[in-house]
Amino acid sequence: MTRSGRFEWPIVIAIVLIAAISRSPALIVLGAGGLVVWLVVWLTGRLALVGLETQLAIAPDRLIAGEPLVATVTIINRKPLPLPWLDLRLFLPEGIETPEPTPGLARGWVNAGFAPRGHERLVLRFPLVVAQRGAYAVGPIRLRGGDWLGFTVTERTDPVATQVVAYPAPLAVRDRQLPSLRPLAELAVRRGLLPDPLRFRGVREHRSGDPRKEIHWKASALQTKLYEPATSLDAVFLVNVASYEQYWIQADPEAVELVVSAAADMVRIAANAGRQVGLVTNGLDNLTHERPRSSLGRGPHSLTRALEILARLGPYATNSPEAVFLGERGRLPWGATLVVVTPKITTGLASAMLALRRAHHRVLGVSVAPADSAMAAHLRARGVVLDVLHPAELRRAG
Secondary structure, X not given: OEEEEOOXXXXXXXXXXXXXXXXXXHHHHHHHHHHHHHHHHHHHHHOOOOOEEEEEEEEOOEEEOOOEEEEEEEEEEOOOOOOOOEEEEEEOOOOEEOOOOOOOOOOOEEEEEEOOOOOOEEEEEEEEEEOOOEEEEEOOEEEEEEOOOOOEEEEXXXXXXXXXXXXXXXXOOOXXXXXXXXXXXXXXXXXXXXXXXXXXXXXXXXXXXXXXHHEOOOOOOOEEEEEEEEEOOOEEEEEOOOOOOOOOOOOOHHHHHHHHHHHHXXXXXXXXXXXXXEEEEOEEEOOOOOOOEEEEEOOHHHHHHHHHHHHOEEEEEOOOHHHHHHHOHHHOOOOOEEEEEEOOOOHHHHHHHHHHHHOOOEEEEEEOOOOOHHHHHXXXXXXXXXXXXXXXXXXXXX
C-alpha cells in the first residue's frame, strides 16, 4: 500500500502557535478548524482502503478464441465509513481486450470509478473478448482512494488472478482417419487385422485348416462361423511447432497458429467419432514453460486435456521434432496411428517418420507446406502417408 500527497500541517501548527500567543479569537477559531481538518484528513486517508475486499470471476473460463467473456469484479466495503471516490483498474494480459477498443487508449486494462457507501457491496461487469488462442491470467486489481477532503491518495494492488484458456478457433479441416495396427476391434471394415467375434456375419462351408472353435456346431459340423473384420482408429497426434531446422534460432508464429488450429480440429473430429486420442509436442507451455503431453485416452477428459495443451502452446520449441518424437517412441502404444502435424517436413523429421514406421506404427504426415517431391516419393514408397492442408481448410469454419 502506497500513499501520495500531503496535508500542510506545518501551517496549521504555526497558526495554532500564533493564536496561543496573540489570543486572537479569529486565529483561535482558524487554528481549531485547521486541527479538525488535519484530523479528518489523517483519519479518512488512513482508513480509505481498509476493509475493502475484491473478488474476481471470469465466465466462461474455457472458450474458443474470438468468443466474448465477462469479468465480474466484486467490491465489498466492510467498514461503516463511506469513500468519496474509488478508482478500480483491472489489468488485462496481451490477447484479451474490450470488444470495441477506443483508439488512443491503452488496452492493457479496464477502469471504473465510483463512491462506495459504508457496508456496501458493488458488482462490476466488464465485457471482454479473447482475440487469440492461449492461456491467460486476468489480474491483478489496483485500487486508488483518498481522504474525504482530497489531500492524499492511497493506492493498493490486490494480487487476484483468474486463468482463462482460449482454445484454437475451428478450421474447415477434413477428417483424415488411418486404421492402426493395434489388435483392438472398434470399427467394422472390409479388411482388418483381426475378425471381431462380436460381429457375427454368417456361415460358410467348413474348410481344411479352419479352427475347431469356429465350427457352427448348432447348425452343422460342416459349417464355419464368419465374422466381420474390424480395426482400431485410435491416433496419437505429434505436433511440431518448429518451422526451421534451426529451431533454437528462428520461429514462425503464423505457421505455428495454422499447425495448432489444424491439429485441434483433427483432435476434435477424432474424439467426436469416439476414437482414442493422445498428443505429443515439442512446443513449450506458455505458463509452465514445460513440454506437455497427453496419453492416449477416450472421452471428454482426454479431449479437454489435448485442447488445453494446444491452447497453451507457444511458438518456440524445446527440441527438434525428430528428437522429441523418437524419444517418445517407447511410450507410444504398439501399432497406434501417428499423425504428424507440422509446418513442413524437414530431412530430420522425415527420417524420424521412417523410424516410427519401422517400429510398427502407421504414420500420417500432415503439413502446411508441401514436401519436396523426391522426399515425398521416398516416404510414400516406405509406407508413410503424406497429405497437405488445402488452402480452403485453413479458413475458419462457419
